[in-house]
Amino acid sequence: MRARWRDRKVSVERPEVLEYDILVRINKEDIHILNYLLEAEDHVMNIRSLEGEYLRVIAPKDTVLDAIRLLESAKTVVNLELVELRPNDGNAG
Numbered sequence: 001m002r003a004r005w006r007d008r009k010v011s012v013e014r015p016e017v018l019e020y021d022i023l024v025r026i027n028k029e030d031i032h033i034l035n036y037l038l039e040a041e042d043h044v045m046n047i048r049s050l051e052g053e054y055l056r057v058i059a060p061k062d063t064v065l066d067a068i069r070l071l072e073s074a075k076t077v078v079n080l081e082l083v084e085l086r087p088n089d090g091n092a093g
Contacts, residue, residue, distance in 0.1 A: 019088035020064045023054040024071060026080040031055060037074050044070060058088055 022045070026034060034055075035047055045059040045067035059067035064085070071082055 017061055017087040019058055019060050021048075021084075021086050021088050022057040022059060022064070022067060022071065022082060023051070023084040023086075024057060024080050025053060025083050026055050026078065030078040030080070033078050034074055034080065037077060038070065041066075041070055054083060 024034075028050070031047070031050075038045060038047065043060075044063045045057050048056045048058050050056070057067065057071070068082065068085070071080065074080060
């Protein structure tokens, strides 16, 4: 059984990591609504691309926890699931 996102420990203490990718499971039709919601918060995160069934969002290490909180709060408007947090490999695509 996969652990639920909120049950996981989130650590962003790796000093060499400058940005993180947050993978989000969301219906393709809801991405535009999520984008409108996220535009209200400047410089917290950026929607990048669809990677298979996941939306990739990128956030600087200084705002990644705020980005996660904001995505969690967006669940009241759109159906989404935070799937993975991983260091960004320098690929902005």
